[in-house]
Amino acid sequence: MLNGHGDDGYRHNKQIVADFSTNVWYGGSPDGLKSHLFANWDKIxxxxxxxxxxxxxxxxxxxxxxxxxxxxxxxxxxxxxxxxxxxxxxxxxxxxxxxxxxxxxxxxxxxxxxxxxxxxxxxxxxxxxxxxxxxxxxxxxxxxxxxxxxxxxxxxxxxxxxxxxxxxxxxxxxxxxxxxxxxxxxxxxxxxxxxxxxxxxxxxxxxxxxxxxxxxxxxxxxxxxxxxxxxxxxxxxxxxxxLQLPIESLLQDKEAFIKGLSAVDTLKITASKTHFFIAETTIRNAPMLKLFLLKEFNILIRDASNFRGLGTGCIRLATLDKVKNELLIKALLQWK
Missing domain, CATH: 3.40.640.10 (Type I PLP-dependent aspartate aminotransferase-like (Major domain))
Incomplete structure:
Protein backbone atom coordinates (compact mmCIF):
# COMPACT_ATOMS: atom_id res chain seq x y z
CA MET A 1 0.00 0.00 0.00
CA LEU A 2 1.77 3.13 -1.21
CA ASN A 3 -1.07 5.35 -0.08
CA GLY A 4 -3.44 5.18 2.87
CA HIS A 5 -1.02 4.96 5.79
CA GLY A 6 -1.14 7.25 8.80
CA ASP A 7 1.30 10.10 9.39
CA ASP A 8 0.50 11.51 5.94
CA GLY A 9 0.55 15.16 6.92
CA TYR A 10 3.05 15.88 4.16
CA ARG A 11 0.26 15.28 1.64
CA HIS A 12 -1.78 18.20 2.96
CA ASN A 13 -0.96 21.85 2.56
CA LYS A 14 -1.52 22.43 6.25
CA GLN A 15 0.49 23.24 9.35
CA ILE A 16 -0.58 20.30 11.51
CA VAL A 17 -1.00 21.36 15.14
CA ALA A 18 -1.72 17.86 16.50
CA ASP A 19 -1.04 14.57 14.73
CA PHE A 20 -3.11 11.69 16.11
CA SER A 21 -2.65 9.62 12.94
CA THR A 22 0.62 7.94 13.92
CA ASN A 23 1.01 5.54 16.84
CA VAL A 24 4.71 6.36 17.24
CA TRP A 25 5.69 7.61 20.73
CA TYR A 26 4.91 11.34 20.79
CA GLY A 27 7.77 12.25 23.15
CA GLY A 28 10.41 12.31 20.43
CA SER A 29 13.70 10.48 20.00
CA PRO A 30 15.90 9.60 22.98
CA ASP A 31 18.06 12.30 24.57
CA GLY A 32 21.57 12.08 23.20
CA LEU A 33 20.69 10.21 20.02
CA LYS A 34 20.98 13.22 17.72
CA SER A 35 24.42 14.18 19.02
CA HIS A 36 25.52 10.54 18.74
CA LEU A 37 24.46 10.42 15.10
CA PHE A 38 26.33 13.62 14.23
CA ALA A 39 29.39 12.49 16.17
CA ASN A 40 29.46 9.46 13.86
CA TRP A 41 28.51 11.40 10.74
CA ASP A 42 31.78 10.71 8.87
CA LYS A 43 30.94 7.01 8.79
CA ILE A 44 28.54 7.75 5.92
CA LEU A 243 15.30 4.59 27.19
CA GLN A 244 12.13 2.65 27.95
CA LEU A 245 8.75 4.32 27.67
CA PRO A 246 6.86 5.71 30.69
CA ILE A 247 4.22 3.14 29.85
CA GLU A 248 2.19 3.32 33.06
CA SER A 249 1.67 7.08 32.81
CA LEU A 250 1.06 6.86 29.05
CA LEU A 251 -1.73 4.33 29.59
CA GLN A 252 -3.20 6.48 32.36
CA ASP A 253 -3.22 9.40 29.93
CA LYS A 254 -4.97 7.14 27.40
CA GLU A 255 -7.74 6.38 29.89
CA ALA A 256 -8.17 10.08 30.68
CA PHE A 257 -8.26 10.82 26.93
CA ILE A 258 -10.97 8.19 26.38
CA LYS A 259 -12.95 9.56 29.31
CA GLY A 260 -12.85 13.02 27.73
CA LEU A 261 -13.93 11.60 24.37
CA SER A 262 -16.99 10.07 26.02
CA ALA A 263 -18.53 13.55 25.88
CA VAL A 264 -18.56 13.30 22.08
CA ASP A 265 -21.92 11.66 21.37
CA THR A 266 -21.08 11.11 17.67
CA LEU A 267 -18.16 8.83 18.52
CA LYS A 268 -17.99 5.25 19.80
CA ILE A 269 -14.72 4.08 21.42
CA THR A 270 -13.38 0.52 21.36
CA ALA A 271 -11.35 -0.71 24.33
CA SER A 272 -7.60 -1.07 23.84
CA LYS A 273 -4.56 -2.42 25.70
CA THR A 274 -2.22 0.17 24.17
CA HIS A 275 -1.97 3.95 23.90
CA PHE A 276 -3.85 3.89 20.56
CA PHE A 277 -7.41 2.74 19.89
CA ILE A 278 -10.22 2.61 17.38
CA ALA A 279 -13.11 5.06 17.44
CA GLU A 280 -16.09 5.10 15.09
CA THR A 281 -18.09 8.07 13.96
CA THR A 282 -21.84 7.46 14.06
CA ILE A 283 -22.49 10.14 11.44
CA ARG A 284 -21.16 10.31 7.87
CA ASN A 285 -17.80 8.49 7.55
CA ALA A 286 -14.13 8.48 8.51
CA PRO A 287 -12.77 10.22 5.38
CA MET A 288 -15.21 13.08 5.93
CA LEU A 289 -14.27 13.35 9.60
CA LYS A 290 -10.58 13.42 8.73
CA LEU A 291 -11.18 16.20 6.20
CA PHE A 292 -13.31 18.16 8.69
CA LEU A 293 -10.61 18.08 11.38
CA LEU A 294 -7.90 19.02 8.88
CA LYS A 295 -9.83 21.87 7.32
CA GLU A 296 -11.31 23.39 10.46
CA PHE A 297 -8.68 22.67 13.13
CA ASN A 298 -5.42 21.55 11.43
CA ILE A 299 -5.68 18.26 13.33
CA LEU A 300 -4.70 15.00 11.65
CA ILE A 301 -6.26 11.62 12.45
CA ARG A 302 -5.87 8.16 10.90
CA ASP A 303 -8.73 7.19 8.61
CA ALA A 304 -8.90 3.49 9.51
CA SER A 305 -11.69 2.58 7.10
CA ASN A 306 -9.16 0.98 4.73
CA PHE A 307 -8.17 -1.69 7.26
CA ARG A 308 -9.74 -4.99 6.22
CA GLY A 309 -12.37 -5.85 8.83
CA LEU A 310 -13.17 -2.29 9.91
CA GLY A 311 -16.15 -0.17 8.89
CA THR A 312 -16.29 3.07 6.92
CA GLY A 313 -16.70 5.12 10.10
CA CYS A 314 -13.56 3.88 11.86
CA ILE A 315 -10.63 6.06 12.81
CA ARG A 316 -7.50 5.29 14.83
CA LEU A 317 -6.36 7.71 17.50
CA ALA A 318 -3.09 7.72 19.41
CA THR A 319 -2.70 9.36 22.80
CA LEU A 320 -0.67 12.58 22.75
CA ASP A 321 0.00 15.04 25.55
CA LYS A 322 -2.92 16.37 27.55
CA VAL A 323 -3.07 19.73 25.75
CA LYS A 324 -3.33 18.16 22.30
CA ASN A 325 -5.77 15.52 23.51
CA GLU A 326 -8.01 18.31 24.75
CA LEU A 327 -7.72 20.09 21.38
CA LEU A 328 -9.09 17.03 19.63
CA ILE A 329 -11.91 16.56 22.14
CA LYS A 330 -13.04 20.16 21.67
CA ALA A 331 -12.82 19.82 17.89
CA LEU A 332 -14.84 16.60 17.86
CA LEU A 333 -17.59 18.25 19.89
CA GLN A 334 -18.16 20.37 16.76
CA TRP A 335 -18.63 17.26 14.58
CA LYS A 336 -22.41 17.15 14.22
Whole structure:
Protein backbone atom coordinates (compact mmCIF):
# COMPACT_ATOMS: atom_id res chain seq x y z
CA MET A 1 0.00 0.00 0.00
CA LEU A 2 1.77 3.13 -1.21
CA ASN A 3 -1.07 5.35 -0.08
CA GLY A 4 -3.44 5.18 2.87
CA HIS A 5 -1.02 4.96 5.79
CA GLY A 6 -1.14 7.25 8.80
CA ASP A 7 1.30 10.10 9.39
CA ASP A 8 0.50 11.51 5.94
CA GLY A 9 0.55 15.16 6.92
CA TYR A 10 3.05 15.88 4.16
CA ARG A 11 0.26 15.28 1.64
CA HIS A 12 -1.78 18.20 2.96
CA ASN A 13 -0.96 21.85 2.56
CA LYS A 14 -1.52 22.43 6.25
CA GLN A 15 0.49 23.24 9.35
CA ILE A 16 -0.58 20.30 11.51
CA VAL A 17 -1.00 21.36 15.14
CA ALA A 18 -1.72 17.86 16.50
CA ASP A 19 -1.04 14.57 14.73
CA PHE A 20 -3.11 11.69 16.11
CA SER A 21 -2.65 9.62 12.94
CA THR A 22 0.62 7.94 13.92
CA ASN A 23 1.01 5.54 16.84
CA VAL A 24 4.71 6.36 17.24
CA TRP A 25 5.69 7.61 20.73
CA TYR A 26 4.91 11.34 20.79
CA GLY A 27 7.77 12.25 23.15
CA GLY A 28 10.41 12.31 20.43
CA SER A 29 13.70 10.48 20.00
CA PRO A 30 15.90 9.60 22.98
CA ASP A 31 18.06 12.30 24.57
CA GLY A 32 21.57 12.08 23.20
CA LEU A 33 20.69 10.21 20.02
CA LYS A 34 20.98 13.22 17.72
CA SER A 35 24.42 14.18 19.02
CA HIS A 36 25.52 10.54 18.74
CA LEU A 37 24.46 10.42 15.10
CA PHE A 38 26.33 13.62 14.23
CA ALA A 39 29.39 12.49 16.17
CA ASN A 40 29.46 9.46 13.86
CA TRP A 41 28.51 11.40 10.74
CA ASP A 42 31.78 10.71 8.87
CA LYS A 43 30.94 7.01 8.79
CA ILE A 44 28.54 7.75 5.92
CA UNK A 45 31.58 8.11 3.64
CA UNK A 46 31.84 4.33 3.64
CA UNK A 47 29.32 1.64 2.87
CA UNK A 48 27.39 0.29 5.86
CA UNK A 49 27.84 -3.27 7.01
CA UNK A 50 26.22 -5.59 4.47
CA UNK A 51 23.71 -7.05 6.96
CA UNK A 52 24.33 -4.87 10.01
CA UNK A 53 26.54 -7.50 11.61
CA UNK A 54 27.79 -5.51 14.60
CA UNK A 55 24.27 -4.40 15.56
CA UNK A 56 23.04 -7.96 15.09
CA UNK A 57 25.64 -9.15 17.59
CA UNK A 58 24.66 -6.44 20.07
CA UNK A 59 20.94 -7.24 19.85
CA UNK A 60 21.63 -10.97 20.27
CA UNK A 61 23.79 -10.28 23.34
CA UNK A 62 20.93 -8.22 24.81
CA UNK A 63 18.69 -11.29 24.64
CA UNK A 64 21.43 -13.74 25.61
CA UNK A 65 20.95 -15.57 22.34
CA UNK A 66 23.04 -16.52 19.31
CA UNK A 67 23.58 -13.95 16.56
CA UNK A 68 22.58 -16.45 13.88
CA UNK A 69 18.99 -16.17 15.14
CA UNK A 70 18.79 -12.44 14.29
CA UNK A 71 18.59 -10.35 11.13
CA UNK A 72 18.60 -6.55 11.12
CA UNK A 73 16.17 -4.98 8.65
CA UNK A 74 15.09 -1.68 7.13
CA UNK A 75 12.07 -1.40 9.39
CA UNK A 76 9.25 -3.91 9.75
CA UNK A 77 8.16 -3.35 6.15
CA UNK A 78 11.34 -4.91 4.75
CA UNK A 79 10.87 -7.77 7.22
CA UNK A 80 7.30 -8.39 6.05
CA UNK A 81 8.15 -8.51 2.35
CA UNK A 82 11.25 -10.63 2.96
CA UNK A 83 9.24 -13.18 4.95
CA UNK A 84 6.48 -13.26 2.33
CA UNK A 85 9.09 -13.88 -0.36
CA UNK A 86 10.62 -16.70 1.68
CA UNK A 87 7.25 -18.50 1.80
CA UNK A 88 6.28 -17.68 -1.79
CA UNK A 89 3.17 -19.52 -2.93
CA UNK A 90 2.22 -20.86 0.51
CA UNK A 91 -1.17 -20.79 2.23
CA UNK A 92 -1.14 -17.80 4.57
CA UNK A 93 -3.74 -16.57 7.03
CA UNK A 94 -3.80 -13.02 8.34
CA UNK A 95 -5.43 -12.08 11.62
CA UNK A 96 -7.53 -9.00 10.90
CA UNK A 97 -7.91 -6.07 11.24
CA UNK A 98 -4.24 -5.81 10.28
CA UNK A 99 -1.51 -3.68 8.79
CA UNK A 100 -2.13 -3.77 5.01
CA UNK A 101 1.47 -4.70 4.19
CA UNK A 102 0.94 -8.31 5.32
CA UNK A 103 -1.69 -8.81 2.65
CA UNK A 104 0.13 -6.75 0.02
CA UNK A 105 3.35 -8.71 0.53
CA UNK A 106 1.54 -12.05 0.41
CA UNK A 107 -0.31 -11.11 -2.77
CA UNK A 108 2.93 -9.92 -4.36
CA UNK A 109 4.51 -13.30 -3.66
CA UNK A 110 1.52 -15.37 -4.77
CA UNK A 111 0.33 -16.69 -1.42
CA UNK A 112 -3.12 -18.20 -1.05
CA UNK A 113 -4.47 -15.68 1.45
CA UNK A 114 -7.23 -16.21 3.99
CA UNK A 115 -8.33 -14.20 7.02
CA UNK A 116 -9.10 -14.88 10.67
CA UNK A 117 -10.99 -12.29 12.69
CA UNK A 118 -9.17 -11.27 15.88
CA UNK A 119 -12.24 -12.04 18.00
CA UNK A 120 -12.32 -15.61 16.62
CA UNK A 121 -8.84 -16.46 17.91
CA UNK A 122 -8.68 -19.15 20.60
CA UNK A 123 -5.62 -20.55 22.37
CA UNK A 124 -6.63 -24.12 21.50
CA UNK A 125 -7.71 -23.61 17.88
CA UNK A 126 -6.31 -25.90 15.18
CA UNK A 127 -4.96 -23.97 12.21
CA UNK A 128 -4.99 -25.17 8.61
CA UNK A 129 -2.49 -22.78 7.09
CA UNK A 130 1.22 -22.83 6.32
CA UNK A 131 1.84 -19.33 7.68
CA UNK A 132 -0.06 -17.09 10.10
CA UNK A 133 0.56 -13.33 10.31
CA UNK A 134 -0.48 -11.74 13.60
CA UNK A 135 0.33 -8.40 15.21
CA UNK A 136 0.31 -8.56 19.02
CA UNK A 137 -0.58 -6.00 20.31
CA UNK A 138 -2.75 -5.50 17.28
CA UNK A 139 -2.46 -2.59 14.91
CA UNK A 140 -4.87 -0.83 14.44
CA UNK A 141 -7.10 -1.82 17.38
CA UNK A 142 -4.63 -1.98 20.28
CA UNK A 143 -6.11 -5.33 21.35
CA UNK A 144 -3.67 -7.85 22.84
CA UNK A 145 -3.59 -11.51 23.88
CA UNK A 146 -1.32 -13.06 26.51
CA UNK A 147 -1.87 -16.70 25.45
CA UNK A 148 -0.20 -16.58 22.04
CA UNK A 149 2.51 -19.12 23.10
CA UNK A 150 -0.26 -21.71 23.57
CA UNK A 151 -1.39 -21.21 19.98
CA UNK A 152 2.17 -21.42 18.64
CA UNK A 153 3.03 -24.58 20.57
CA UNK A 154 -0.30 -26.20 19.66
CA UNK A 155 0.20 -25.70 15.90
CA UNK A 156 3.72 -26.93 15.09
CA UNK A 157 2.99 -27.24 11.34
CA UNK A 158 2.15 -23.53 11.02
CA UNK A 159 4.86 -20.87 10.88
CA UNK A 160 3.79 -17.93 13.05
CA UNK A 161 4.92 -14.49 11.92
CA UNK A 162 4.43 -12.38 15.04
CA UNK A 163 4.71 -8.63 14.67
CA UNK A 164 5.69 -7.10 18.01
CA UNK A 165 6.06 -3.54 16.70
CA UNK A 166 3.92 -2.17 19.54
CA UNK A 167 4.83 -4.45 22.41
CA UNK A 168 6.45 -1.56 24.31
CA UNK A 169 3.05 0.14 24.42
CA UNK A 170 1.29 -2.43 26.61
CA UNK A 171 1.75 -4.05 29.99
CA UNK A 172 -0.30 -7.14 29.09
CA UNK A 173 1.91 -8.95 26.61
CA UNK A 174 5.32 -10.56 27.06
CA UNK A 175 7.53 -10.96 23.99
CA UNK A 176 7.73 -14.39 22.38
CA UNK A 177 11.27 -13.74 21.13
CA UNK A 178 12.85 -16.30 23.45
CA UNK A 179 10.44 -19.00 22.26
CA UNK A 180 12.48 -19.04 19.04
CA UNK A 181 15.23 -20.88 20.94
CA UNK A 182 12.99 -23.94 21.27
CA UNK A 183 10.37 -23.69 18.51
CA UNK A 184 11.17 -23.69 14.80
CA UNK A 185 7.74 -22.47 13.68
CA UNK A 186 8.13 -18.89 14.89
CA UNK A 187 9.37 -15.67 13.30
CA UNK A 188 9.24 -12.51 15.41
CA UNK A 189 9.43 -9.04 13.89
CA UNK A 190 10.55 -6.21 16.13
CA UNK A 191 10.50 -2.50 15.31
CA UNK A 192 12.95 0.05 16.67
CA UNK A 193 11.09 3.05 15.30
CA UNK A 194 7.82 3.22 17.26
CA UNK A 195 8.96 3.35 20.89
CA UNK A 196 12.03 5.47 20.09
CA UNK A 197 10.26 7.84 17.66
CA UNK A 198 12.62 7.35 14.72
CA UNK A 199 10.36 6.05 11.92
CA UNK A 200 12.23 8.17 9.39
CA UNK A 201 15.38 6.10 9.96
CA UNK A 202 13.74 2.72 9.18
CA UNK A 203 15.13 0.12 11.56
CA UNK A 204 13.96 -3.22 12.92
CA UNK A 205 15.02 -6.83 13.26
CA UNK A 206 13.80 -10.38 12.83
CA UNK A 207 14.27 -13.22 15.33
CA UNK A 208 13.77 -16.86 14.40
CA UNK A 209 15.44 -20.24 14.25
CA UNK A 210 18.91 -20.40 12.71
CA UNK A 211 17.49 -22.29 9.73
CA UNK A 212 14.77 -19.74 8.96
CA UNK A 213 17.17 -16.81 9.37
CA UNK A 214 19.48 -18.46 6.83
CA UNK A 215 16.58 -18.71 4.38
CA UNK A 216 15.81 -15.01 4.88
CA UNK A 217 19.46 -14.02 4.41
CA UNK A 218 19.60 -15.77 1.03
CA UNK A 219 16.93 -13.39 -0.25
CA UNK A 220 17.93 -10.20 1.56
CA UNK A 221 19.44 -7.36 -0.45
CA UNK A 222 22.78 -5.96 0.79
CA UNK A 223 23.14 -2.60 2.56
CA UNK A 224 19.41 -2.10 3.20
CA UNK A 225 20.10 -0.54 6.62
CA UNK A 226 22.12 2.65 6.32
CA UNK A 227 24.83 3.97 8.62
CA UNK A 228 22.71 6.46 10.63
CA UNK A 229 20.08 3.77 11.29
CA UNK A 230 22.73 1.30 12.43
CA UNK A 231 24.28 3.93 14.71
CA UNK A 232 20.84 4.66 16.17
CA UNK A 233 20.45 0.97 16.91
CA UNK A 234 23.81 0.85 18.68
CA UNK A 235 22.90 3.91 20.76
CA UNK A 236 19.55 2.43 21.78
CA UNK A 237 20.96 -0.91 22.88
CA UNK A 238 23.92 0.74 24.61
CA UNK A 239 21.45 2.75 26.73
CA UNK A 240 18.53 0.33 26.64
CA UNK A 241 17.46 0.40 30.29
CA UNK A 242 17.39 4.22 30.34
CA LEU A 243 15.30 4.59 27.19
CA GLN A 244 12.13 2.65 27.95
CA LEU A 245 8.75 4.32 27.67
CA PRO A 246 6.86 5.71 30.69
CA ILE A 247 4.22 3.14 29.85
CA GLU A 248 2.19 3.32 33.06
CA SER A 249 1.67 7.08 32.81
CA LEU A 250 1.06 6.86 29.05
CA LEU A 251 -1.73 4.33 29.59
CA GLN A 252 -3.20 6.48 32.36
CA ASP A 253 -3.22 9.40 29.93
CA LYS A 254 -4.97 7.14 27.40
CA GLU A 255 -7.74 6.38 29.89
CA ALA A 256 -8.17 10.08 30.68
CA PHE A 257 -8.26 10.82 26.93
CA ILE A 258 -10.97 8.19 26.38
CA LYS A 259 -12.95 9.56 29.31
CA GLY A 260 -12.85 13.02 27.73
CA LEU A 261 -13.93 11.60 24.37
CA SER A 262 -16.99 10.07 26.02
CA ALA A 263 -18.53 13.55 25.88
CA VAL A 264 -18.56 13.30 22.08
CA ASP A 265 -21.92 11.66 21.37
CA THR A 266 -21.08 11.11 17.67
CA LEU A 267 -18.16 8.83 18.52
CA LYS A 268 -17.99 5.25 19.80
CA ILE A 269 -14.72 4.08 21.42
CA THR A 270 -13.38 0.52 21.36
CA ALA A 271 -11.35 -0.71 24.33
CA SER A 272 -7.60 -1.07 23.84
CA LYS A 273 -4.56 -2.42 25.70
CA THR A 274 -2.22 0.17 24.17
CA HIS A 275 -1.97 3.95 23.90
CA PHE A 276 -3.85 3.89 20.56
CA PHE A 277 -7.41 2.74 19.89
CA ILE A 278 -10.22 2.61 17.38
CA ALA A 279 -13.11 5.06 17.44
CA GLU A 280 -16.09 5.10 15.09
CA THR A 281 -18.09 8.07 13.96
CA THR A 282 -21.84 7.46 14.06
CA ILE A 283 -22.49 10.14 11.44
CA ARG A 284 -21.16 10.31 7.87
CA ASN A 285 -17.80 8.49 7.55
CA ALA A 286 -14.13 8.48 8.51
CA PRO A 287 -12.77 10.22 5.38
CA MET A 288 -15.21 13.08 5.93
CA LEU A 289 -14.27 13.35 9.60
CA LYS A 290 -10.58 13.42 8.73
CA LEU A 291 -11.18 16.20 6.20
CA PHE A 292 -13.31 18.16 8.69
CA LEU A 293 -10.61 18.08 11.38
CA LEU A 294 -7.90 19.02 8.88
CA LYS A 295 -9.83 21.87 7.32
CA GLU A 296 -11.31 23.39 10.46
CA PHE A 297 -8.68 22.67 13.13
CA ASN A 298 -5.42 21.55 11.43
CA ILE A 299 -5.68 18.26 13.33
CA LEU A 300 -4.70 15.00 11.65
CA ILE A 301 -6.26 11.62 12.45
CA ARG A 302 -5.87 8.16 10.90
CA ASP A 303 -8.73 7.19 8.61
CA ALA A 304 -8.90 3.49 9.51
CA SER A 305 -11.69 2.58 7.10
CA ASN A 306 -9.16 0.98 4.73
CA PHE A 307 -8.17 -1.69 7.26
CA ARG A 308 -9.74 -4.99 6.22
CA GLY A 309 -12.37 -5.85 8.83
CA LEU A 310 -13.17 -2.29 9.91
CA GLY A 311 -16.15 -0.17 8.89
CA THR A 312 -16.29 3.07 6.92
CA GLY A 313 -16.70 5.12 10.10
CA CYS A 314 -13.56 3.88 11.86
CA ILE A 315 -10.63 6.06 12.81
CA ARG A 316 -7.50 5.29 14.83
CA LEU A 317 -6.36 7.71 17.50
CA ALA A 318 -3.09 7.72 19.41
CA THR A 319 -2.70 9.36 22.80
CA LEU A 320 -0.67 12.58 22.75
CA ASP A 321 0.00 15.04 25.55
CA LYS A 322 -2.92 16.37 27.55
CA VAL A 323 -3.07 19.73 25.75
CA LYS A 324 -3.33 18.16 22.30
CA ASN A 325 -5.77 15.52 23.51
CA GLU A 326 -8.01 18.31 24.75
CA LEU A 327 -7.72 20.09 21.38
CA LEU A 328 -9.09 17.03 19.63
CA ILE A 329 -11.91 16.56 22.14
CA LYS A 330 -13.04 20.16 21.67
CA ALA A 331 -12.82 19.82 17.89
CA LEU A 332 -14.84 16.60 17.86
CA LEU A 333 -17.59 18.25 19.89
CA GLN A 334 -18.16 20.37 16.76
CA TRP A 335 -18.63 17.26 14.58
CA LYS A 336 -22.41 17.15 14.22
Missing amino acids: HKYPEVTGESLTDKIAAHYGMNSDQFLVANGSTESIYLIAQTFKGKKSAIVIPAFAEYEDACVMHEHQVSYIAWEDLRPDMALETDVLFICNPNNPTGAAIDWLPDLIIGNPETVFVVDEAFIEFTVLVESVVRLTKNYNNLIVMRSMTKAYAIPGLRLGYIVSSTELIQHLKRLKLPWTVNVPALEAGHFIFDHYDK
